Amino acid sequence: MTAKPQRYTIYMDPDLHKALKLKAAETSRAVSDLVSEAVREILEDNNTDDFDSLELEERVSEPQAYYGYDDMGRRMVTVSQNWGVSLPADLCKQAGLKKGDKLIVEEKEGSLILKPVPKHPLLHLKGKYKDQEKKKLTELLYEERQRDREREQ
Secondary structure (H helix, E strand, O other): OOOOOOOOOOOOOHHHHHHHHHHHHHHOOOHHHHHHHHHHHHHHHOOOOOOOHHHHHHHHOOOOOOOOEOOOOOEOOOEOOOOOEOOOHHHHHHOOOOOOOOEEEEEEOOEEEEEEOOOOOOHHHOOOOOOOOOOOHHHHHHHHHHHHHHHHO
């Protein structure tokens, strides 16, 4: 039984990437297949770093440091050495986040909660001060001014 391939991000020299794409086109293979094959060959040939080619199939089943999901299907991320966290792009898009947006971090009962900071500082107050009569804030302000005028007379 083969495991479902996982998606990873790798960084490489632009010229190397271009050559890899050309090779993939020439051989009618996916870039990911070429990369996987090259990595597998390197690992099989590298017997000096405590790696035996016979161990390759055994090591494939080893637990990884990063799982995309936990046992309950929740998303997981890894905290970097500098305490940074990369958020999954699809979740950021669902939340309407863009690169450069600010987040408020709160701790609640041992969990960290991330909340987007509103683009405009007053937007987060929108609708917060409606009373039970469902009056608009402008109506309430108008009534308050009317009462102030009456007191001043």
